[in-house]
Amino acid sequence: MVIGAGLAGTEAAWQIAQSGLRVRLVEMRPVRRSPAHHSENFAELVCSNSFGALSSDRAAGLLQEELRRLGSLVIGTADEHSVPAGGALAVDRGRYSAALTAALEHHPLVSIERREQLGLPPAHQITVLATGPLTSEPLAEDLKAFTGRGECHFFDAASPIVEGESIDLDRAFRASRYDKGDADYINCPMDKEQFLAFRAELLNAEQAELKDFEKGNACFFEGCLPIEELARRGEDTMRYGPLKPIGLWDPRWGDVNDRDVRRTKRAYAVVQLRQEDKDGQLWNLVGFQTNLKWGEQKRVLRLIPGLEKAEFVRFGVMHRNTFLESPQLLDATLQFRRRKRLFAAGQITGTEGYAAAVAGGWLAGTNAARLALGQSPIELPATTMIGALTHFICEAPGAGKAKRGGFQPMPPNFGLMPALAERIRDKRRRYGAYRDRSLADLEPFLH
Incomplete structure (x- = not known):
């Protein structure tokens, strides 16, 4: 059996x-x-x-x-x-x-x-x-x-999924980190002001109740932390985790080998989305496990450049x-x-x-x-x-x-x-x- x-x-x-x-x-x-x-x-x-x-x-x-x-x-x-x-x-x-x-x-x-x-x-x-x-x-x-x-x-928590057609590719760009393989990820870059505003909203957003789970004693697995928990751990925690900008470059910014261009154009943080299905209609927000209320997820995640009009097919959930x-x-x-x-x-x-x-x-x-x-x-x-x-x-x-x-x-x-x-x-x-x-x-x- x-x-x-x-x-x-x-x-x-x-x-x-x-x-x-x-x-x-x-x-x-x-x-x-x-x-x-x-x-x-x-x-x-x-x-x-x-x-x-x-x-x-x-x-x-x-x-x-x-x-x-x-x-x-x-x-x-x-x-x-x-x-x-x-x-x-x-x-x-x-x-x-x-x-x-x-x-x-x-x-x-x-x-x-x-x-x-x-x-x-x-x-x-x-x-x-x-x-x-x-x-x-x-x-x-x-x-x-x-x-x-x-x-x-x-x-543990799961990440939200959005419709690919609702992502604004005029603001986001396709690339894989360090250009390894094909440009398989959609990347949403943020400047410092956008990142700090986004983090502030994450910190202030209302979380879903844990219902029948043990309240006030949530023990997170360090390899799968909710994004709001990462935000709480410090201003740069997300930037050294799922939002790290290293190795991601939008060709529209200019020549990546030009030091002056790199210094002035490099993103402060980058949100990545990974393809969920063969046809590329569904995209998962990488590292965005969350326990925010669904309405709060829609409000806060739409602050990400390129996701202003994102349509969510699944919101993040938390479970024990x-x-x-x-x-x-x-x-x-x-x-x-x-x-x-x-x-x-x-x-x-x-x-x-x-x-x-x-x-x-x-x-x-x-x-x-x-x-x-x-x-x-x-x-x-x-x-x-x-x-x-x-x-x-x-x-x-x-x-x-x-x-x-x-x-x-x-x-x-x-x-x-x-x-x-x-x-x-x-x-x-x-x-x-x-x-x-x-x-x-x-x-x-x-x-």
């Missing part, structure tokens, strides 16, 4: 079925809706449509490449439904999740149950728990009783994410130490990011199938990105340690991997060496 048809659950169910085993995939939508999802399709991407950098000498890109080589359905489908995004892997959100849903619905060994799972299955049942950060309350309470640990959570205290609960096979037939995968384990969720689904699904077939579960070496991330969240020997009581979600990064035999100062070459070692050490695990 696989509980949850998000990124991790979709991948886990596919890997089990591809091993020749029957699998039941339980998904509560549409019987019960979550606070963040908009459809009943599997693997719906909530916050963004990007899996991160494509290049395998970047942490996210290396994780994607490992998954491709391991036969990941979710990453393979992302490649098939990609949209232009400079050096990143971004997808047409709707077509992508529809394709994954169809793949599982038509698999002869997958049976889909649209219902809410109210508790953990019996101990004899081999189960992958992939309910994600929005685990339903009855199951979360049962899981809490089983683990004997208090609930961990942080608050739940995750396990994995270092005290899970082995690096993603099995619960107290119940070897129960696996956990995806964001509920404390990994952050889409590709990391897929990786957990691949490993948990593969190991659940191996257990059912009488084979030993595998651990991937910490020299691979999947292995490094898994070893970190599970506190495996030789990997990074998460502080007891202070465990926070972790995205893929090269800092999790064991040091190279030879010290390499140049960062690009060092990351390339990590990649080469990782892909070589992954070879024995390929089908």
Whole structure:
């Protein structure tokens, strides 16, 4: 059984079925809706449509490449439904999740149950728990009783999406940072006066109430902060984050190689929009996760040059994410130490990011199938990105340690991997060496 048809659950169910085993995939939508999802399709991407950098000498890109080589359905489908995004892997959100849903619905060994799972299955049942950060309350309470640990959570938010035709390209311009790849992003430049006025309105805008979430105790994941939270942290925080102007130049300003032109024309801050769909009709405001009231979002975001008449097809939302205290609960096979037939995968384990969720689904699904077939579960070496991330969240020997009581979600990064035999100062070459070692050490695990 696989509980949850998000990124991790979709991948886990596919890997089990591809091993020749029957699998039941339980998904509560549409019987019960979550606070963040908009459809009943599997693997719906909530916050963004990007899996991160494509290049395998970047942490996210290396994780994607490992998954491709391991036969990941979710990453393979992302490649098939990609949209232009400079050096990143971004997808047409709707077509992508529809394709994954169809793949599982038509698999002869997958049976889909649209219902809410109210508790953990019996101990004899081999189960992958992939309910994600929005685990339903009855199951979360049962899981809490089983683990004997208090609930961990942080608050997450999604960015607004606007219609492409409503963006004023007389004020905005197309470019990718440092002109890498095609001009895949729409960029809205601000001068200092515009930026300061925009920040002031962000700070004064009214936020949506957290409703049934814990009020007054919002713990944000640092990798996905609401834009209004960034604004609160200081005048330059946004300019060194999602609004950084470095590497973005509008040819209409003049010759980028002319120092005088650069000094007088350079933008003080730049808001970027990334394409959401194949046809370029929908655009996501990059890094603009927000919990502002919808009316306030429309008012404040229309202060951005080029978005004065923006038509919003989705406003930003905030929701609470739940995750396990994995270092005290899970082995690096993603099995619960107290119940070897129960696996956990995806964001509920404390990994952050889409590709990391897929990786957990691949490993948990593969190991659940191996257990059912009488084979030993595998651990991937910490020299691979999947292995490094898994070893970190599970506190495996030789990997990074998460502080007891202070465990926070972790995205893929090269800092999790064991040091190279030879010290390499140049960062690009060092990351390339990590990649080469990782892909070589992954070879024995390929089908």
